[in-house]
Amino acid sequence: MQKLEVPTLRYQLILLRNLALLLGIIPAVAWGFAEPATDNQLAAIPTVVYIITMVSSSLGGLAGTLHRVSKHLEPSETVIRHPKIFVAANMLGGFVAGWVMFFVSTHAGTPTLLVQGLVLMCSFGGAAVVERFVDRYFPAPGEKG
């Protein structure tokens, strides 16, 4: 049976930082700009806004993907392990985190012009967190997990 490698302290700190970014700081900013929200606020949102949010949250995942790809451009760098899983996880992580942020900020009554920016930041953070889990739990063949 293969022995699991204990993550380094730096790795754990980076993971904690990303989780704090995802779960704490950005929703706190959204609540900071909060105004009283009405009960039927979500029902009153036009369909186009949902489409825009879908695109914005995908952009966060895309930004995470491009950020990682740009790190692997130098010839000395290793190739991305499991590229399909990596891209899917990035996009999914960004998508989920972006929608969570959208609902939180809409409920909090965050000013409209800031909502999509917060969605992008949160989805980028979500993509980064999921990416690290992929790196951790999907090691390359012959490599310790």
Add this chain to the structure above:
Amino acid sequence: MRNPYTALGALKLYVCLSAGITGWMGLSPTMPMPHLLAFSLLLCVAMVGLVDAVVNDIMPDHYEAAWTAEYRYFIFVVLATGQLSVLHATVVGEHEESTAIRYALDAAAAVLVAVLDIGLRRHHAKTRSADPSLPADPA
């Protein structure tokens, strides 16, 4: 245009100018603080993108803005989100603009620049690994 970097440079210039104009037109002393903050951020990021387009694409080769070239994809994703934010505000009636479709098209163009930039850099990195005498980054 045969050189893909020239076409990308022209598109970059357009996207940054358009986003900069959107940010500039949105600034008004009567606007609430969050709106001023959003438009100021859009204007600042558009200026950074403009610096990248002018220094790395138009000026002679010995002038270089390395940081903006390295994080270009992120600058243009942020610009796309900025345009989508203005589109969001236009749809819900908080920002008056008759040509909302322009924001959607500009956002699409900004995403195209971000993806093409990484694609071209990846292509160039592969070419350079085959022929090390090529320059580091033509963009």
